Amino acid sequence: MKQITKYQCDYCNRSYVSKYKAKEHESKCFYNPSNKSCVTCKHVDVKEFFDSEGKVYDAVSWCYQMDIEIFRKGCVVKHCVGWKTKEDE
Numbered sequence: 064m065k066q067i068t069k070y071q072c073d074y075c076n077r078s079y080v081s082k083y084k085a086k087e088h089e090s091k092c093f094y095n096p097s098n099k100s101c102v103t104c105k106h107v108d109v110k111e112f113f114d115s116e117g118k119v120y121d122a123v124s125w126c127y128q129m130d131i132e133i134f135r136k137g138c139v140v141k142h143c144v145g146w147k148t149k150e151d152e
Contacts, residue, residue, distance in 0.1 A: 070082045070084075070085035071085065072089050073089060074092045075093070075094040096148065098142065099141060099142050099143050100141045100143070101124070101126060101133045101140050101143070103146075103149070104128075104143065104145075104148075105148065105150075106126050106127050106129070106146075108125055109122050109125065110122065110124075110125035110127075123135070126143075128143075128146075129143065129145050
């Protein structure tokens with residue numbers, strides 16, 4: 064039997080065999096507050112779109128500070144000027 068060591072991101076718990084890769088990931092991780100990404104911001108929420116009958120036909124992740132859709136493919140928001148911690152007033 065062999066013991067295997069893994070390294071885990073302090074922010075999202077993703078695991079890596081390489082310590083170097085784990086550190087590299089942590090520096091870019093969306094859940095690392097120093098990256099000021101949408102997932103750690105107080106302005107992120109869901110925006111619902113309604114049809115003419117008042118029924119929801121779509122719901123997207125939305126930034127109410129910047130007034131943009133987020134978390135869509137190809138839309139990586141980091142170091143946002145409107146970012147605030149979830150604890151900020």
